[in-house]
Amino acid sequence: MNTIIYLVRHGDSPKEGNERTRELTEKGYRDAERVAEVLKEENVDVVASSPYRRSVLTVEKVAKKLHKEVVIIEGLKERIFSPEGTRLSDKELAPLLERSFLDPNFSLKGGESNNECQKRAVKVVKGLINIYEGKKIVIGSHGAVMTLIMNHFDPRCDLQFLNNTTKPDIYKLTLHHDELMDVERLWESV
Known part of the structure; x- marks a missing residue:
């Protein structure tokens, strides 16, 4: 019995803030409407999300x-990059991500490594698969944590994959128990 997970990366959000x-x-709100249109015919059983507001809204x-x-x-939730909870600029984030994908145990002081984030998020996803086996689950997510979840099932989902995702984005994962059978990108940027 296959379980379907729709990983939804959140829509465009302000560059500053918590x-x-x-x-x-x-644009993010408009795209959230489009996300709903894409997924409305998928007969989804459960909608889960990161607690971060932009993911919930998406x-x-x-x-x-x-x-x-x-x-x-x-x-x-998204990988914790800094303990203060403020957004890192793209200029600060790019080298941090690059180093993190080269060394999955690397983190800034008070932050979380790729390995720590992946372990946390995959545990949740596997729990959802156990509870809702054979069902269809939407998960509101973020770029890094979404990539790390997908990387657990398919090592080809790496930094280059992350850099090629959009805000929003939708990936449909078909899993048999916790073995990945298929991945399909459902989002088309306009």
Whole structure:
């Protein structure tokens, strides 16, 4: 029996602010509507999300169209890059990500490594697979943690893969127990 997971990277969000509370830009809200349109015919059983506001807002419309609640799961949050909870600039983040994919145990003081983040998030995903085996699960996510979850099942999902994702993005993973059978990208940028 196959379980389907739709990993949804959040839509465009403001460049400044707290990691937990940043919402979506106007484009992000428009794209969230498109995400709901893409997923409305998928017969989704469960909608889960990172607790970060931009992820919840990206999948909230999917849940509403399907008359479901968004299940917030702390373990799905983005990789913790800095202890302060403020967004790192793209200029600061790029070399940090590069180093992290070369050395999965690397982290800034008070931050989280790729290995730590992956272990945390994959544990949640495997728990969801156990609870909802044979069902369809939407997960509101972020770029790094989404890539690390996918990397667990397919090592080809690496820094280059992350750099080629968009905001938002949708990947449909077909799993038999916890073995990856297929990956399909459902999002088309306009």
